[in-house]
Amino acid sequence: MHSLIVLAHPEPRSFNGHLRDVAAATLGALGHAVEHSDLCAMGFDPVEGPRHYRSRGLPERFDAQTEQRHAAERRLLPADVQGEIAKLERARFLLLQFPMWWFSVPAVLKGWFDRVLVYGGLYSSTMRYDKGYFRGRRAMLSVTTGGPEPTFAHNGRNGDIELLLWPTHMTLSYMGYTVLPPFVAYEVGGGIQYSEVDEGTRRNQAYARALEARLRPLDLVEPLKFNGWVDWDERGRLRPGVPGHSPFMRAEP
């Protein structure tokens, strides 16, 4: 069993780095062969653009999907993208470890989606959602926030964490992954508060133990529910009477 842990934080000695280490040790003890993508340490370039493509499908005007498909079909994808895809191909479990910055993932992780999840290679109009390339594999977010937990609850100042994470969960589900509920460590990061957590306080240890406890029974965790092709009509809308599983779908207009 292979796993891939993607870390999107500029400092390996951060609490995010620590949670990455805890996850690696826990998965290792479960018998996983754990691979890593420490995106900042790798100097991963998150900006999709023409400089990544030697041979162009449409030389006169850069279109990301056109060039991704062109390169994927000719096995001319950028070397860093090929390396990431090789890790994804081996991994039965994918863990994304990141701090919530501006209600979303850090840019380096967003660009890992933009560049590595290749159109024409890893997804297409007929290969996505429950027909996605990585169907049968599991993925999970492990997130830290600066704000306290109540502000990310329903009717909290920062918005419901489940809904803030949904675009990232949708990305994983679009690729075919079975998505496990996220692990969230609240109120870490930023100055003194952060140092207290990092220096081995009770909260740090409690979150680290909680992540271990979440990862140990990995095969038993009930995944999040998503709708699939059978649920949608020809316009891509939920058929009448079909329950909507995404929080976006549950929300009344």
Added chain:
Amino acid sequence: MHSLIVLAHPEPRSFNGHLRDVAAATLGALGHAVEHSDLCAMGFDPVEGPRHYRSRGLPERFDAQTEQRHAAERRLLPADVQGEIAKLERARFLLLQFPMWWFSVPAVLKGWFDRVLVYGGLYSSTMRYDKGYFRGRRAMLSVTTGGPEPTFAHNGRNGDIELLLWPTHMTLSYMGYTVLPPFVAYEVGGGIQYSEVDEGTRRNQAYARALEARLRPLDLVEPLKFNGWVDWDERGRLRPGVPGHSPFMRAEP
């Protein structure tokens, strides 16, 4: 009246580039002095990290907020960040033009938030939301999508566009901006479909005209509603009886 248009697309000859030009011409005709940040053309580096900071507040371990505050207080912010902040200081209206990639903004724009919206300079625990630095100024998203409009409607396959854009709207609101309803051009981008739109078809022209029509009565547009400090209790939760304005808040748990 100054405006700033931020473009986050690798190709100036794209439909996103065209909409940027339409917006600039429309705002120019309204008498605005229009400034630009073409992030990909500028080679903007969206990855926050230690290499951007000459003098460090916490040399032994990189913490983004600690270094942003340290640099902001000593006027040692990175030159590219200083340049972007100077444009934001001048702009009474901010327009972000981008394609929706993976249910969110492209990495280069996400990193513009991560690096330019500086802790200790442009926001702090007491300077955010309706007490934010840019209060009194207006901001708006102009977005293109690859998928068709019905898939981004309530109960659509891709999720409600209003909710997918909310993390970005929250970012603007957190900074104090008055946020106008977004302009969305659906089903552009990606291969042939994209070319048809780009080559001056009816849809292209219709969307360009629609953006003009949206921008012309800029001062009359009713903004989106957000809750503010007076609405929240000491834990950051909506007070009983206060109507929740964000779609996240309206959504029942």
